[in-house]
Amino acid sequence: xxxxxxxxxxxxxxxxxxxxxxxxxxxxxxxxxxxxxxxxxxxxxxxxxxxxxxxxxxxxxxxxxxxxxxxxxxxxxxxxxxxxxxxxxxxxxxxxxxxxxxxxxxxxxxxxxxxxxxxxxxxxxxxxxxxxxxxxxxxxxxxxxxxxxxxxxxxxxxxxxxxxxxxxxxxxxxxxxxxxxxxxxxxxxxxxxxxxxxxxxxxxxxxxxxxxxxxxxxxxxxxxxxxxxxxxxxxxxxxxxxxxxxxxx
Amino acid sequence: xxxxxxxxxxxxxxxxxxxxxxxxxxxxxxxxxxxxxxxxxxxxxxxxxxxxxxxxxxxxxxxxxxxxxxxxxxxxxxxxxxxxxxxxxxxxxxxxxxxxxxxxxxxxxxxxxxxxxxxxxxxxxxxxxxxxxxxxxxxxxxxxxxxxxxxxxxxxxxxxxxxxxxxxxxxxxxxxxxxxxxxxxxxxxxxxxxxxxxxxxxxxxxxxxxxxxxxxxxxxxxxxxxxxxxxxxxxxxxxxxxxxxxxxx
DNA sequence: GTTGCCCTTCGGCGCCCGCCGAATCATCGC
DNA sequence: GCGATGATTCGGCGGGCGCCGAAGGGCAAC
Numbered sequence: 001x002x003x004x005x006x007x008x009x010x011x012x013x014x015x016x017x018x019x020x021x022x023x024x025x026x027x028x029x030x031x032x033x034x035x036x037x038x039x040x041x042x043x044x045x046x047x048x049x050x051x052x053x054x055x056x057x058x059x060x061x062x063x064x065x066x067x068x069x070x071x072x073x074x075x076x077x078x079x080x081x082x083x084x085x086x087x088x089x090x091x092x093x094x095x096x097x098x099x100x101x102x103x104x105x106x107x108x109x110x111x112x113x114x115x116x117x118x119x120x121x122x123x124x125x126x127x128x129x130x131x132x133x134x135x136x137x138x139x140x141x142x143x144x145x146x147x148x149x150x151x152x153x154x155x156x157x158x159x160x161x162x163x164x165x166x167x168x169x170x171x172x173x174x175x176x177x178x179x180x181x182x183x184x185x186x187x188x189x190x191x192x193x194x195x196x197x198x199x200x201x202x203x204x205x206x207x208x209x210x211x212x213x214x215x216x217x218x219x220x221x222x223x224x225x226x227x228x229x230x231x232x233x234x235x236x237x238x239x240x241x242x243x244x245x246x247x248x249x
Numbered sequence: 250x251x252x253x254x255x256x257x258x259x260x261x262x263x264x265x266x267x268x269x270x271x272x273x274x275x276x277x278x279x280x281x282x283x284x285x286x287x288x289x290x291x292x293x294x295x296x297x298x299x300x301x302x303x304x305x306x307x308x309x310x311x312x313x314x315x316x317x318x319x320x321x322x323x324x325x326x327x328x329x330x331x332x333x334x335x336x337x338x339x340x341x342x343x344x345x346x347x348x349x350x351x352x353x354x355x356x357x358x359x360x361x362x363x364x365x366x367x368x369x370x371x372x373x374x375x376x377x378x379x380x381x382x383x384x385x386x387x388x389x390x391x392x393x394x395x396x397x398x399x400x401x402x403x404x405x406x407x408x409x410x411x412x413x414x415x416x417x418x419x420x421x422x423x424x425x426x427x428x429x430x431x432x433x434x435x436x437x438x439x440x441x442x443x444x445x446x447x448x449x450x451x452x453x454x455x456x457x458x459x460x461x462x463x464x465x466x467x468x469x470x471x472x473x474x475x476x477x478x479x480x481x482x483x484x485x486x487x488x489x490x491x492x493x494x495x496x497x498x
Numbered sequence: 499g500t501t502g503c504c505c506t507t508c509g510g511c512g513c514c515c516g517c518c519g520a521a522t523c524a525t526c527g528c
Numbered sequence: 529g530c531g532a533t534g535a536t537t538c539g540g541c542g543g544g545c546g547c548c549g550a551a552g553g554g555c556a557a558c
Contacts, residue, residue, distance in 0.1 A: 014280035014300075016349040017273060017342075024270035026546075031263035045504065051263075054548055059506055061546090069350070078504045078555045092348060093266075095341060100265040101318070154403050177430075275516075294534060303518055308536055310516090327525040327534050500558085507552075514545085523536070528529100 023068045024096065028053055029061050033070065033084070033093050038217035039126045041074065041081040090126035091182070091193075098183040115218070120186045122210065123217040128197030129204070130184050133221065137200075138191040140233040147192070153181040155196060163196070166232050168203045171195045204228075272317045273345065277302055278310050282319065282333070282342050287466035288375045290323065290330040339375035340431070340442075347432040364467070369435045371459065372466040377446030378453070379433050382470065386449075387440040389482040396441070402430040404445060412445070415481050417452045420444045453477075 024030050031051045036042060042050075048058035062082055065071040070089050074081040084090050122133035129137060141147045146159035155163075155178065163170060170178055180194030192200070204210045209225030212218070221229070221237070229235040273279050280300045285291060291299075297307035311331055314320040319338050323330040333339050371382035378386060390396045395408035404412075404427065412419060419427055429443030441449070453459045458474030461467070470478070470486070478484040 013346060013349055014283055015276045017283065017346050018276040018279040020345060020349055021270045021273035021279065025267050025274035027264045027267040028546080030267040030270065034263055034266065043504085044506095053546090055505065056507080056549080057547060063506095080505065088348065092344060095344065096269060097262060097266050099337065099341060100262055100269055181426075277516080292534080293536095302516090304535065305519080305537080306517060312536095329535065501556105502558100503554105503556085505552105505554085508550090510549100511547085512545100513547100515543090517541085517543100518539105520539095521537085524534085526531105526533080528531085 020068065023065055023070055024093070026061070028057070029065060032058075032061060032065065034097065035216075036071070036082070036084050037090060037093060037126055038124050039084065039090070041083040044080045044082070047082070084126065087126065087198075091180075094125060094182060115216075118213055118218040118220070119216070122219045122221060124201060124212075124219060125182060125184075125191075125193070125217075128182065128191075128193045128201045129210075129219075130182065130187075130191055132187060133219075134191040135184055135187045135189050136235060137229075137233065140235055141192065144233065147179070153179045153190070153192070153194075155179050162232075163199075166203075167207075168196075168199050170199050269317065272314055272319055273342070275310070277306070278314060281307075281310060281314065283346065284465075285320070285331070285333050286339060286342060286375055287373050288333065288339070290332040293329045293331070296331070333375065336375065336447075340429075343374060343431060364465075367462055367467040367469070368465070371468045371470060373450060373468060374431060374433075374440075374442070374466075377431065377440075377442045377450045378459075378468075379431065379436075379440055381436060382468075383440040384433055384436045384438050385484060386478075386482060389484055390441065393482065396428070402428045402439070402441070402443075404428050411481075412448075415452075415477075416456075417445075417448050419448050 024033060028051050032047050035047065035050055044058050044062055045055060047062070048055045051058070053061075062071065062073070062080070066073050066082065070085055071082045072085045074083075084093075119131065121131055122129065123131045125134070128134065138147065141159065141162075142149060144158075144162075145156055146162050148154045148156050160170075178195040179192065180197070181190040182193035182197070183189075184191050191197075204225065205212075207224070207228070208222055209228050210219045210221050213220050226235075226237050273282060277300050281296050284296065284299055293307050293311055294304060296311070297304045300307070302310075311320065311322070311329070315322050315331065319334055320331045321334050323332070333342075368380065370380055371378065372380045374383070377383070387396065390408065390411075391398060393407075393411075394405055395411050397403045397405050409419075427444040428441065429446070430439040431442035431446070432438075433440050440446075453474065454461075456473070456477070457471055458477050459468045459470050462469050475484075475486050
C-alpha cells in the first residue's frame with residue numbers, strides 16, 4: 001500500500017480515518033446508509049432490492065458496515081435486521097450528505113417525481129423531522145421565541161414551558177445534546193435535531209399527527225396533525241396538490 | 250460498477266456521498282487532511298515528505314482533494330500551497346477522526362513520544378485550541394459561568410463581558426455559529442470551537458500567550474501565557490517535565 | 499418431513515486505484 | 529545564461545475491491 005515508515009507522521013490515525021471513510025466510499029454502501037437514515041431497521045433483502053444488487057453482495061456490505069461499527073444488527077428468525085448504530089453515526093452521515101455537491105437532477109418518471117416531492121416536504125432524519133416541514137417547525141419555534149440561535153441552537157425558558165404544555169417530555173440529559181442543529185439535505189437550512197427533536201418526532205408519530213408513507217423516510221401530516229401545528233405553532237397547510245408543506249399563518 | 254437501474258432509490262445522492270467519502274478513504278489523503286487540521290497552508294512537497302510518498306503521488310492526491318472541494322490551493326512561484334477549504338471541512342474531518350476506533354499505540358522512539366505528548370497537551374484544531382489545554386480552558390470557562398452547556402454549548406452574558414474584559418472581540422455573526430462544541434481527538438471531551446473559539450486562539454497567538462512548536466499543530470504556552478491563564482481563568486501549570494498541561498487553581 | 503424463503507459462503511472475474519520512476523516544465527538563486 | 533529545487537505528466541505495475549452466480553445452511557410455514 002505505501003512505504004513502511006512514516007517518520008514524520010505525528011498521528012498514526014491516518015489509516016484509521018481512511019478505513020472509516022472507506023466504509024462510506026462505495027456507492028452501494030452509501031445508499032444503504034442513506035436509506036437507514038430513516039432510523040428504522042431494514043432487512044438485508046430489502047436493502048439489496050433497494051440498491052439493485054444481488055443478495056450476496058448486500059451481505060458482504062453489511063458485514064463490513066457492522067464490523068466497522070456504523071450499523072448494528074439484530075437477527076430474528078431467518079431475517080437479518082440492521083439499523084444505524086446511533087445518533088452520532090446518523091449525524092456523521094447526514095453531515096457528509098449535506099456537504100455533497102448539490103446536483104439537481106429532476107426525476108424522470110412521474111411517480112418518482114411524486115416520491116421526491118413527498119420527501120422534500122416532510123421526512124424523518126434518523127429520529128427527528130426534516131424536509132420543508134422540519135424547517136418550518138424550526139422557524140416557527142424560533143419566531144415564537146422558543147428557540148434561540150444567537151449562539152448556536154438553544155431552547156429558551158418559554159420553549160421548555162411550551163414543550164410541557166404540548167405534552168412533550170424531553171429525555172433526561174445524558175451525553176447527547178438536547179438541542180442540535182441538523183443541516184437539511186434538500187432545504188439547505190438548519191432544523192431542530194438532538195434529544196428534543198427526537199422527542200418531538202416521537203410524540204408526533206404517537207399522537208397520530210404524522211404517518212409514514214410507504215416504507216421510506218417520507219411522512220405525511222394528518223388532519224389532526226395540521227390542527228396541532230396550527231394550535232401550537234400557528235402553521236397552516238400550504239395550498240397545493242397534496243398537503244405536506246407548511247407556512248406561517 | 251453496478252446494475253444500471255435503481256428503481257427504488259429515492260435519492261440519487263448515494264454515489265455523491267460515496268465520492269466525497271472516497272476522498273478520505275485513502276490513508277495518504279487522510280494523513281494529508283489530518284496534517285492540514287492545523288489550519289495552515291502546506292506545500293505539496295511538505296505533505297509528500299510527511300506522508301512518506303513520492304512527490305508525484307502527492308500531486309495526484311492534491312488534485313483529487315482540490316477538485317472535490319475539500320482543499321483550496323494557492324500558487325506562489327514554484328510552490329503549491331494547500332489548506333482546508335473551510336471550517337465546515339475541518340469539522341467534518343474532525344468528527345470523522347473522533348469516531349475512529351481509539352487505538353492507543355504508544356510511540357516507539359523517544360522523540361516521537363515527546364512529540365506525541367506535546368500534541369496531547371496543547372495544539373490547534375483548525376483555528377481553535379484543542380488538547381488538554383483546550384479542554385482545561387473550556388472547563389474553566391464553564392465552572393466560572395462563562396459557558397452554559399445545559400442545552401448544547403452557549404456563551405453566557407458573563408461570558409460576553411469576560412471576552413470584552415480580556416480584549417477578545419468575537420467575530421460578527423455570520424452563518425458560522427459563534428460557539429460550537431468540538432469533540433477532542435485525544436481527550437475525548439468537548440472543547441470550545443466556533444467563531445469565539447477561533448477568536449480566542451488568534452488572540453492568544455497575537456498576544457504571545459502561546460507559540461507554535463516546529464511546523465505541526467503543537468503549541469506551547471509561554472510565561473506570559475501562563476500569567477494570563479491564571480489571571481483570567483485561574484489556571485496554573487501542571488507540574489511536570491515540560492509545561493503545557495494545566496489544572497484548576 | 500417437505501417445501502420455500504432468506505441469508506451466507508465461495509470461487510472467479512474485471513476494473514479501478516494508489517504507487518513509483520523517469521522525463522518535462524516552471525521558478526528561483528547565482 | 530546555468531544549475532538547483534519544486535511540481536507535474538505519463539506509462540506501467542500490482543493489489544485490492546465490488547460484483548455476480550451457484551451451492552449450502554437455517555428457519556418458518558404447511
